[in-house]
Amino acid sequence: MKSIRQIFGGDLRQFGMIFALIILTLFFQWRTEGRTLTSFNLQNLISGNAYVLILAIGMVLVIIAGHIDLSVGSVAAFVGIVVALTMRDWNLPWYVGVLVGLVLGALIGAWQGFWVAFVGIPAFIVTLAGMLLFRGANQYFGHSNTVPVSKDFQFLGAGYLPEVGPDTGFNNLTLLLGLLLVAAVVWGEIRARRTAAKFGMDTVPLWVSVVKVVLIGAVVLYATYLFATGRPGTSFPVPGIILGALVLIYGFISAKTVIGRHIYAVGGNRHAAELSGVQSKKVNFLVIMNMSILAGLAGMIFVARSTGSGPSDGVGWELDAIAAVFIGGAAVSGGVGTVVGSMIGGLVMAMLNNGLQLLSVGADLTQIIKGLVLLAAVAIDVYNKTQGRPSLIGLMTRNFGGRNKPPAPETTADVLPNTTTEVIKQDS
Amino acid sequence: MASTHPVILEMRSITKEFPGVKALSDVSLTVRADEIHAICGENGAGKSTLMKVLSGVYPYGTYDGEIVYQGQVCEFKDIRASEASGIVIIHQELALIPELSITENIFLGNEPTRFGIINWNEARQRTLELLARVGLSDDPDTPVKEIGVGKQQLVEIAKALNKSVRLLILDEPTAALNESDSQHLLDLIRGLKGKGISSIMISHKLNEIEAVADSITIIRDGKTIETLNVAADGVDEDRIIKGMVGRTLESRFPDHEPKIGEVFFEVKDWTVGHPQVADRLVCKGSAFNVRRGEIVGFAGLMGAGRTELARSIFGRSYGRYISGQIIKDGKEVTLRNVPQAIDAGLGYVTEDRKSLGLNLLDDIKATTVSAALHKITHNFVVSEEEEYAVAEDYRKQLRTKTPSVDEGVAKLSGGNQQKVVLAKWMFTDPDLLILDEPTRGIDVGAKYEIYGIIQRLANQGKGVIVISSELPELLGLSDRIYTIFEGSVTGVLPKGEASQESLMKLMTAKKKTA
Secondary structure (H helix, E strand, C coil): CHHHHHHCCCCHHHHHHHHHHHHHHHHHHHHCCCCCCCHHHHHHHHHHHHHHHHHHHHHHHHHHCCCCCCCHHHHHHHHHHHHHHHHHHHCCCHHHHHHHHHHHHHHHHHHHHHHHHHHCCCHHHHHHHHHHHHHHHHHHHHCCCCEECCHHHHHHHHCECCCCCCCCCCCHHHHHHHHHHHHHHHHHHHHHHHHHHHCCCCCCCHHHHHHHHHHHHHHHHHHHHHHHCCCCCCCCEHHHHHHHHHHHHHHHHHHHCHHHHHHHHHHHCHHHHHHCCCCHHHHHHHHHHHHHHHHHHHHHHHHHHCCEECCCCCCCHHHHHHHHHHHCCCCCCCCCCCHHHHHHHHHHHHHHHHHHHHCCCCHHHHHHHHHHHHHHHHHHHHHHHHCCCCCHHHHHHCCCCCCCCCCCCCCHHHHHHHHHHHHHHHHC | CHHHCCEEEEEEEEEEEECCEEEEEEEEEEEECCCEEEEECCCCCCHHHHHHHHCCCCCCCCCEEEEEECCEEECCCCHHHHHHCCEEEECCCCCCCCCCEHHHHHCCCCCCEECCEECHHHHHHHHHHHHHHHCCCCCCCCEHHHCCHHHHHHHHHHHHHHCCCCEEEEECCCCCCCHHHHHHHHHHHHHHHCCCCEEEEECCCHHHHHHHCCEEEEEECCEEEEEEEHHHHCCCHHHHHHHHHCCCCCCCCCCCCCCCCCEEEEEEEEEEECCCCCCCEEEEEEEEEEECCCEEEEECCCCCCHHHHHHHHCCCCCCEEEEEEEEECCEEECCCCHHHHHHCCEEEECCCHHHHHCCCCCEHHHHHHCCCHHHHEECCEECHHHHHHHHHHHHHHHCCCCCCCCCEHHHCCHHHHHHHHHHHHHHCCCCEEEEECCCCCCCHHHHHHHHHHHHHHHHCCCEEEEECCCHHHHHHHCCEEEEEECCEEEEEEECCCCCHHHHHHHHHCCCCCC
């Protein structure tokens, strides 16, 4: 079991969800008699869920910082309608439309961030107000009508990587993308091993690395194959490209930069962060503002895919995004969560939706199942925390992993001085 | 005189252990009818723990020994049980709900009902009577947040009277009160004594104890030291102090030859307002200085304003700045926020490690670098390699006991957590490091190591301020000790001249001369 953990980078919760995603995929592949893992279905899955996953990227940062954003659906809808209207009425090209949308998202975010960070109103309230405000604004400006967008713009939501180069029977760009990704995985593993060796950290056995790279590589190549061999004119969807780029950027920001560290610090213990020199107001402002920018982007992608902006776009999106984040391992109290985890959480929800749809399960039952999955994922996490156990997979492997468990770290002593602190506090 | 009254409470050989710590060991306490019994002891001596045992906060069975109250052995299983028999405790932090009215607070959890419906008329009527007994004339419908702390304290007592109290326990009742409110409260307690209500009072204000107490029990390190009869033994403040600090100074400090340079950090006329209460000052014109290589102690009782002083200097992270100057290396500096303070070479290690000092979700390496991330950031990327290397370096230097620096800080013991916090501030390379209760909740062995670290920092030419409630610690560690009382610096004693008695006097009395 330890080796399996090492393969998946030791993050048990995340591994648990990856595991669940794989099981889920295989289950549906079996029940739908092969209709799940097809080019067509995967392309749909990606382009049909990209906007929720983009929201989840922003939402996980908001939740790590200890807030919540309920306004994302309305903000997405409002940005969508404004972009559709300006492009139609002022004849703007698609890229100017995108720019308008991003700037508007930033302005909305600055508005909400101001109230949360500098006035100190809880984000729940500010964004609840925003939810009403921007929903109303969408319907006010759009007169509750659907406003169509141009073909150029639709490329953002419904387009595919174009065909270039020689006829190989595959989509060349998709193929290239897949190969690059495999190369990146291999390179990343080699680099991780080198640094670990250089600094004398524990290195995982070579075979573990090899197995890890081979497994991930196989999955990536299989997906590449499916995406590259779809109906003529289709390949890897454009929203998927945008999503992938954002995951890379935000994954990097959250894990490797100062602002990323500060977001975790503020969510983990705001007072301690402030006394360490973190400007928590600035962090909160940026996180909330960023969320609205991404909501604007998600709104535009949705509009592009559905060929027009409507009055009820984005209803309930905030809940999908929040669910994805929590299934992906974030903590309600803040300080915990990862971008990649949220993507996996979002994909679990997407796969559930998709599979149940293919099985012709009604929307009623689908919602019931999704609700239960969300509750179960978080319940297991909460339970494990109160038990001092790490997570889902810890639970699953508890009964048969006992023999070769790593030696418990020397932590028994901590009961003692902690109590001492309390005794002294009580006496003060 | 007092000794002729019958005994109403006897606590016999109370021993209370927390995992690994003996908070009380074989403590006995005898309280007679119609007396005010004071309990004195330093912070951490076990006074509050004893009162929690008595009031059922620590239920019967979690301690050894017996409580005999009015001739009966009591086995309180919670606060309700002790209140039912007439023992009521009033905590230092008042248990009133600010939004509720005086009446609602007095009857909270004890509402007069008829068929499950609260009879507010009756409650209001009885509140009026109770308020009259404690000398309050406020409208019973006034929300508690609208009356001052002094009156709130009286409402607490009214609430206790409503529970037909026979033995009233007051934990630091006057800590937050001004002179006249304190006087009023003490008069009231004295008046209650005449009406068959005894009081146990915990207080750091020895002059008050001397004035009102009939007998005094002194507790030190969880043990009863002595019980004094104020009238018969001719007790005064000095006598109490002697009892409180009487332990011998053991050599618990590494040898250290100070290398003290010139003054490089100076604070003048430092005045800071309370963050919430508009006209209350937490620091009043405080002034002090620190020399290079010097360890400066700040002595003061709990609530004297030591932490407030330190934190307000550290980038105004506490309270409202009113006036004052900070002069560092001969130049006046303005530190409006924590990042500026860190940039100016200040570091502050908080007394409250868990809620203010650490992100318990973080691991050791992330914590170590968290106050100086810029040092390991290149082209916007935080270098994880350097993070690991830095954390490893400090782990070895400070001998932090941990399997690896990837371990979560929540799993470490108090002493090792403190080392991680120290590492975090050492990595910012401060000129002045302020340590607020640096050894709180840390066992003796780790204390010695922390003292060694502090001395090494001073040897590197840094100034170190140590705030501590443990006088032996300050005496053993500091080159010079400032005393603080009610937000003002009341004196400064160099190492040779300071003693527990001289410090305690300056810590409990207002500045007599300018």
